[in-house]
Amino acid sequence: MAVTVETYATLAEAQRAMAGGRARFLGGGTILMRALNEADPSISTIVRATDPALRQIRPEGGEIMIGAGVTMAELARHRDTAFLAPVARVIGGPQVRAAATVAGNLFAAAPYGDMAAALLALGATIETADGRRQPIEELMRPSGSGAGGLVAAVRVADPRGAFHFCKVSRVKPKGVSLISIAALLPRPGGRIERPRIVFNGMGPRPVRAAEAERALEGRSLDAAAIAAAARAAAEGFDPPDDALASAWYRREVAGVHLARLLTGIR
Amino acid sequence: MAQKPIRFTHNGAERAVFVEEGANLLDVLRRGVGDLTPKYGCGQGTCGACTVIVDGAPRLSCLTLAETVDGGRVDTVAGLAEGNRLSALQEAFMSHFAAQCGYCTDGMLMSATALLKDNPRPTREEVVEAISGNLCRCTGYEAIIEAILTAAGSGGARRAG
Numbered sequence: 001m002a003v004t005v006e007t008y009a010t011l012a013e014a015q016r017a018m019a020g021g022r023a024r025f026l027g028g029g030t031i032l033m034r035a036l037n038e039a040d041p042s043i044s045t046i047v048r049a050t051d052p053a054l055r056q057i058r059p060e061g062g063e064i065m066i067g068a069g070v071t072m073a074e075l076a077r078h079r080d081t082a083f084l085a086p087v088a089r090v091i092g093g094p095q096v097r098a099a100a101t102v103a104g105n106l107f108a109a110a111p112y113g114d115m116a117a118a119l120l121a122l123g124a125t126i127e128t129a130d131g132r133r134q135p136i137e138e139l140m141r142p143s144g145s146g147a148g149g150l151v152a153a154v155r156v157a158d159p160r161g162a163f164h165f166c167k168v169s170r171v172k173p174k175g176v177s178l179i180s181i182a183a184l185l186p187r188p189g190g191r192i193e194r195p196r197i198v199f200n201g202m203g204p205r206p207v208r209a210a211e212a213e214r215a216l217e218g219r220s221l222d223a224a225a226i227a228a229a230a231r232a233a234a235e236g237f238d239p240p241d242d243a244l245a246s247a248w249y250r251r252e253v254a255g256v257h258l259a260r261l262l263t264g265i266r
Numbered sequence: 267m268a269q270k271p272i273r274f275t276h277n278g279a280e281r282a283v284f285v286e287e288g289a290n291l292l293d294v295l296r297r298g299v300g301d302l303t304p305k306y307g308c309g310q311g312t313c314g315a316c317t318v319i320v321d322g323a324p325r326l327s328c329l330t331l332a333e334t335v336d337g338g339r340v341d342t343v344a345g346l347a348e349g350n351r352l353s354a355l356q357e358a359f360m361s362h363f364a365a366q367c368g369y370c371t372d373g374m375l376m377s378a379t380a381l382l383k384d385n386p387r388p389t390r391e392e393v394v395e396a397i398s399g400n401l402c403r404c405t406g407y408e409a410i411i412e413a414i415l416t417a418a419g420s421g422g423a424r425r426a427g
Contacts, residue, residue, distance in 0.1 A: 093399020
């Protein structure tokens with residue numbers, strides 16, 4: 001198991017070192033180091049970048065720029081990302097949060113990926129090492145092979161109170177998600193406008209619940225709208241059977257937890 | 267296999283060691299430095315027995331690529347006591363029988379040390395949250411939680427940090 005570790009000062013250099021397609025990029029290490037400890041034979045070259053820009057959070061042009069290497073612990077305590085704190089605080093335990101990065105979470109397979117679900121609901125923009133920007137949907141498509149480059153930063157607008165999140169796990173604190181739900185519900189003039197509701201754990205990647213969104217569009221957030229969204233919640237999903245829950249259970253409770261989340265919104 | 271030299275501060279002392287490429291910090295501490303306080307439990311980031319404090323934050327040393335701590339600071343249980351005098355946190359673990367088999371204890375102590383450094387008067391909920399990344403299969407956690415709360419009450423946080 002001869003592993004080579006290459007360290008670069010910039011992400012652009014790291015990107016060039018990844019060109020052969022065989023190297024793996026090291027973020028916080030919570031996924032890659034685990035594979036390495038298991039002697040995963042597919043890992044031969046590890047690439048990392050030490051650019052301090054990857055650890056920055058700063059407001060920029062009406063959005064918050066979050067460097068790819070920002071950790072869950074940093075997201076949870078930074079003033080500019082307070083709206084993401086409820087998500088960051090329930091990912092892993094303290095040791096994982098001190099290491100796990102925002103970009104790493106974008107590529108974390110279920111049951112991980114709660115932050116990716118939140119960023120999908122928020123309509124974040126992904127910036128890659130070559131400076132290109134793309135909607136997070138491009139990255140989250142089930143068929144997608146990745147960003148087409150290393151992620152440099154995530155840009156997201158402050159939802160100003162319109163973002164809501166819940167995580168459903170059997171063990172608290174620190175249990176992994178059976179499912180998690182992230183919802184962006186702008187209500188200009190009291191009516192829901194272009195809601196974005198994302199389920200994590202209902203498939204291999206976080207996915208928008210199109211039918212639930214349709215059920216809420218243009219309505220006020222009342223009991224009838226919530227009931228309609230709950231009925232539609234599992235539509236179009238093919239959830240997994242795994243050690244955490246059966247597909248049947250996930251279908252049954254998806255609407256229940258969506259209704260609880262929506263009912264709790266003032 | 268290629269070896270790389272790294273330097274870091276270990277419980278206040280400067281260390282310079284050669285690490286194999288891809289080695290994790292737990293291996294380097296145990297085999298390279300000879301500090302056997304961080305324990306190998308799962309190698310998966312699940313059990314927390316390998317918890318150490320890197321640059322002030324609790325980290326799983328088994329999931330930390332050793333060369334990433336080059337130039338940094340690593341604190342372990344081996345640095346808690348002053349000579350023969352245990353820290354208040356260690357004393358509280360003893361008086362509360364917070365260790366049975368003891369395998370999780372070093373990780374628990376480091377998670378608790380990290381907590382008390384930032385939050386010298388934690389609530390019970392904050393203590394539970396702080397050790398949520400550390401599994402104990404013997405004690406049922408109650409004795410550990412009580413020990414940490416007692417150490418906090420006695421001002422042990424500042425000395426332990």
